[in-house]
Amino acid sequence: MPLTRKAYRAAILHSIADPAEVGIEASYEYFEDGLLVVDNGQISALGHASELLASLPADIEITHYQDALITPGFIDTHIHLPQTGMVGAYGEQLLDWLNTYTFPCESQFADQAHAEEVAGIFIKELLRNGTTTALVFGSVHPQSMNAFFEAAQKLDLRMIAGKVMMDRNAPDYLTDTAESSYLESKALIERWHGKGRLHYAVTPRFAPTSTPEQLTLAGQLLGEYPDLYMQTHISENLQEVEWVKELFPERKGYLDVYDHYQLLGERSVFAHGVHLCDDECARLAQTGSAVAFCPTSNLFLGSGLFNLPMAEKHKLNVGLGTDVGGGTSFSLLQTLNEAYKVMQLQGARLSPFKSLYLATLGGARALRLEERIGTLQPGTDADFLVLDYNATPLLSYRLKQSKSIAETLFVLMTLGDDRTVAQTYAAGNLVHQR
Incomplete structure (x- = not known):
């Protein structure tokens, strides 16, 4: 098997802990201009594009997504x-x-x-x-x-x-x-x-x-x-x-x-x-x-x-x-839309970062698979998504008003659905393209 190494550049967000245990700020990593490097179906590097680009071979294929967010599958x-x-x-x-x-x-x-x-x-x-x-x-x-x-x-x-x-x-x-x-x-x-x-x-x-x-x-x-x-x-x-x-x-x-x-x-x-x-x-x-x-x-x-x-x-x-x-x-985005309402009806808050955790790392922990999936940590399987900020006219307009990644994430979970998922990757392979 020839080595397959590819890189993906976009805004990148993933959960690294449960907000209920460590607080919201310590529960996630966000790279406004991030780079995800995939080697043979596994993530080999994650970080700021400005820091990682210099370390990559000149001939590596880099896919650059505009107006998009990469998250774990x-x-x-x-x-x-x-x-x-x-x-x-x-x-x-x-x-x-x-x-x-x-x-x-x-x-x-x-x-x-x-x-x-x-x-x-x-x-x-x-x-x-x-x-x-x-x-x-x-x-x-x-x-x-x-x-x-x-x-x-x-x-x-x-x-x-x-x-x-x-x-x-x-x-x-x-x-x-x-x-x-x-x-x-x-x-x-x-x-x-x-x-x-x-x-x-x-x-x-x-x-x-x-x-x-x-x-x-x-x-x-x-x-x-x-x-x-x-x-x-x-x-x-x-x-x-x-x-x-x-x-x-x-x-x-x-x-x-x-x-x-x-x-x-x-x-x-x-x-x-x-x-x-x-x-x-x-x-x-x-x-x-x-x-x-x-x-x-x-x-x-x-x-x-x-x-x-x-x-x-x-x-x-x-x-x-x-x-x-x-x-x-x-759609887990739609499911999170409903989860927010279930909490509202009980007088409780569901932060967008807790929602992200539930849909990714929380699920991986429930399945005892957090070493393999649920985050974008190097060494894990390259199961990830590209979410499109311009998936619908309303989403596009609404996200132009967003002042933070927290607001952007919440809007994706409120207005987003299958149309928001531009691409899905599993073990580094493109398995869905909208």
Whole structure:
């Protein structure tokens, strides 16, 4: 392989710490005229163009972006591949919505050709929106995962995904068994986990759709393969929380169900957590587990408002999730627009730098991948975006009034969407150009 070294010049911004822990000023690095140097898919240098240009070979290819901002690629810590075709479905809260829309849509993934078609559409949408890593729910069918991983591998993307495990309280056409879910998951793990930049996540849908036997085997898989991920849902909707209490009366609460089956840990991500209590946040933090904050979905399905300050108090890792199809956009910029409103409704502030952190380094920390993604530090994977200040007439006009990078960043998150992402790079390769 010939050495490929390229440089990119623009305004450059990335998170280097959580503003909740170090304060806003110490949480980011900003280079008004910055330079990012990429060697063989990894970032080799980052700094002020004036300081770095002299050190580069004369023949290096430098791409210079005007009126643009380079940031790390976005990280979506909760999204459903098989719900792509039902995004924006009308009029239900969580449990009715699952039965009315979700399960029928997911049943189509028994067909390999359908699974392959949707995997292609889904990955294109992620990249168009600047998402370079996602933690993905498949359907109950192994082919949904084979199709997804094959498509992701072709582009050398860092993706984490798993086949849903679901052996009760769902239509017969969509359930597996405790044993078949274990064997099918194991086969997928053997085939895909650790291959290129791909990782596998053990994926019980949520406590109500798994028997104790299935949850036991999910925990067993995590024990058999030490660096696996685990993803599921928790405390999204009040009706759901009550249902879990009825199904597992012997447990202290919703989180205790997962705790009992040994599903908490450093690579466990629990989506939503809208109705968690202090004790549950403390236990999640203690075990190194993370929560995916999905504001767009929580508002769309009327689930409630996630208490980010409570999570911060417990030093609980929080990533951001679009939760398509409960969420209505693949765009993490749009998701941050909603996150800001969720905080406003609770009388709390969400600074643009905390938002940037949630969409990048916070997500990487939730996934224990901060050594590889989430920043633009030298030595990390070259997963980055070019955001266009002139993406729309309104954005262009509004940003001409901006007095600071804080204001510019906030406007990008309020007015920005997929059109704002001019280019997406993964492992140094251009994988989307608007």
